[in-house]
Amino acid sequence: MSFTLPALFTPLLSLLGMGIGIGALLGFTARRFHVEGDPVIEQINDLLPQTQCGQCGYPGCRPYAEAIAAGDAINKCPPGGEKTIADLASLLNVATVPLDTGYGQVEPRKVAFIREAQCIGCAKCIPACPVDAILGAPKFTHTVIASECTGCDLCIEPCPVDCIDMVTVEDDDPAVEIQEQTASRLACINCALCVPVCPVDLQPHELYFACRDHNLNQAQSLNLMHCIECGKCDKACPSGLPLVDHYQAAKADLARQQKERERAGRAKRRFERHQLRMARLADEEESRRRKRAELAINRQRVSADSIQAALARVKARKSEK
Amino acid sequence: MTDIFLILVGAVLVNNFVLTQFLGLCPFMGVSGRVETAVGMSAATLFVLTLASACSYLVFHYLLVPLGVEYLRTIAFIVVIAAVVSATEMIMRKTSPLLHRVLGIFLPLITSNCAVLGVALLNINQSRSFADSVFYGFGAAAGFSLVLILFAAMREKLDSSDVPEPFRGPAIAMITAGLMSLAFMGFSGMV
Numbered sequence: 001m002s003f004t005l006p007a008l009f010t011p012l013l014s015l016l017g018m019g020i021g022i023g024a025l026l027g028f029t030a031r032r033f034h035v036e037g038d039p040v041i042e043q044i045n046d047l048l049p050q051t052q053c054g055q056c057g058y059p060g061c062r063p064y065a066e067a068i069a070a071g072d073a074i075n076k077c078p079p080g081g082e083k084t085i086a087d088l089a090s091l092l093n094v095a096t097v098p099l100d101t102g103y104g105q106v107e108p109r110k111v112a113f114i115r116e117a118q119c120i121g122c123a124k125c126i127p128a129c130p131v132d133a134i135l136g137a138p139k140f141t142h143t144v145i146a147s148e149c150t151g152c153d154l155c156i157e158p159c160p161v162d163c164i165d166m167v168t169v170e171d172d173d174p175a176v177e178i179q180e181q182t183a184s185r186l187a188c189i190n191c192a193l194c195v196p197v198c199p200v201d202l203q204p205h206e207l208y209f210a211c212r213d214h215n216l217n218q219a220q221s222l223n224l225m226h227c228i229e230c231g232k233c234d235k236a237c238p239s240g241l242p243l244v245d246h247y248q249a250a251k252a253d254l255a256r257q258q259k260e261r262e263r264a265g266r267a268k269r270r271f272e273r274h275q276l277r278m279a280r281l282a283d284e285e286e287s288r289r290r291k292r293a294e295l296a297i298n299r300q301r302v303s304a305d306s307i308q309a310a311l312a313r314v315k316a317r318k319s320e321k
Numbered sequence: 322m323t324d325i326f327l328i329l330v331g332a333v334l335v336n337n338f339v340l341t342q343f344l345g346l347c348p349f350m351g352v353s354g355r356v357e358t359a360v361g362m363s364a365a366t367l368f369v370l371t372l373a374s375a376c377s378y379l380v381f382h383y384l385l386v387p388l389g390v391e392y393l394r395t396i397a398f399i400v401v402i403a404a405v406v407s408a409t410e411m412i413m414r415k416t417s418p419l420l421h422r423v424l425g426i427f428l429p430l431i432t433s434n435c436a437v438l439g440v441a442l443l444n445i446n447q448s449r450s451f452a453d454s455v456f457y458g459f460g461a462a463a464g465f466s467l468v469l470i471l472f473a474a475m476r477e478k479l480d481s482s483d484v485p486e487p488f489r490g491p492a493i494a495m496i497t498a499g500l501m502s503l504a505f506m507g508f509s510g511m512v
Contacts, residue, residue: 010388010389010390011390011392011393014384014385014388014390014393015393015396015397018380018384018397018400018401019400022400022401022404025404025408026404026407026408026411029408029411029412030411033411033412033414033415033416034415035414035415
């Protein structure tokens with residue numbers, strides 16, 4: 001009796017073979033085109049304030065991001081403050097912890113300022129700046145590009161004449177003060193009288209809760225930015241709550257956050273470019289040194305050769321005599 | 322040359338994949354919110370569809386036909402397309418990070434785009450040659466891109482227009498798509 005393969009075998013085997021083949025191919029590409037880097041590190045890095053100040057003990061924000069991804073504490077960043085810690089905690093799904101004050105205190109934003117009368121133009125502060133925000137050349141007065149300075153104070157230490165000060169900057173858009181009217185301190189009772197009067201179809205009471213609790217994401221998803229601040233909800237509110245004031249404060253907060261993110265993005269790019277520049281300079285220095293060393297060896301060899309040649313000549317002349 | 326031209330016109334306008342064959346409607350509705358995402362999706366689709374029609378042709382004619390298991394083509398094509406897309410993503414991430422950043426999130430989405438599978442199967446059904454299959458795939462993707470970007474531009478306009486309450490959101494998008502489809506019906510019979 002001849003043994004024939006059941007009809008099911010061909011498709012099974014061909015699919016199995018194809019699966020194995022494709023799996024091997026994919027495995028090979030994954031190995032061959034392996035990319036270093038963890039997407040989580042990028043996400044963490046994007047949440048850090050990019051001041052590159054090194055207060056956390058790491059040389060810049062990216063190294064700290066790598067350390068966090070490897071399990072370091074998330075509360076070592078004084079410039080980021082509570083906001084950064086909260087963002088990191090929600091990204092990494094860990095508990096929020098207060099800032100470790102051993103690494104510094106939360107301080108208002110500062111920028112470096114060079115007292116130009118005292119600057120001797122030594123250019124020592126320029127490589128120290130992680131974001132290349134100091135402008136100057138040897139024997140010329142330096143100055144700081146205030147809009148790009150992250151306030152990391154890494155330029156203070158290398159300055160030989162101590163002509164750099166850290167100056168607190170005034171916030172461009174100070175927080176909007178909310179003046180709760182003393183006449184009415186009633187809470188929102190969810191009467192929803194404000195809803196029909198809103199000309200842009202928002203949910204003013206929901207928005208009020210979000211803004212009061214500083215839940216900016218929630219406020220944004222309730223279309224806070226669509227509010228035209230017409231004040232109709234204020235008038236409709238039987239508790240007399242200053243609704244529009246809350247919206248304005250929340251909008252100002254959002255704008256400030258946005259500005260900070262933009263500033264951080266700029267600092268990140270400048271830091272990356274600074275590092276590239278430093279690497280290039282180091283490379284050039286290295287190649288120059290190697291060339292010098294080669295030259296010295298060559299010269300030595302040449303002189304040794306000429307001595308040998310002279311000796312040989314003398315020897316030849318002596319044997320002739 | 323005219324053959325290729327006819328295939329391209331046929332795939333882009335006359336038998337447009339989205340508006341006349343109703344394939345790939347999911348990304349058509351899903352990523353047409355903004356023109357930038359639509360352009361990213363279009364570029365990714367253009368890339369993958371051309372590649373996938375070539376690969377599926379090779380797999381069918383040099384693997385399935387010799388083994389006598391043509392009826393497995395649907396499963397085989399799904400696997401091949403998924404593998405091609407994954408491999409492309411990996412290679413792109415290494416060799417061209419910029420392109421990867423533009424197309425990155427769209428590539429895995431295309432794996433489940435039925436237009437890709439549709440092109441592969443139609444190529445087999447209409448027994449095209451290798452070159453014709455590739456051009457048909459490219460044409461189908463170009464047609465998809467055309468309507469996707471047009472539709473995204475229209476939806477951006479719609480966002481700022483005063484749409485009656487009951488029609489807001491997906492409803493008006495569906496109506497717009499229907500009107501576009503009607504307009505594309507005008508091309509039928511051209512090739």
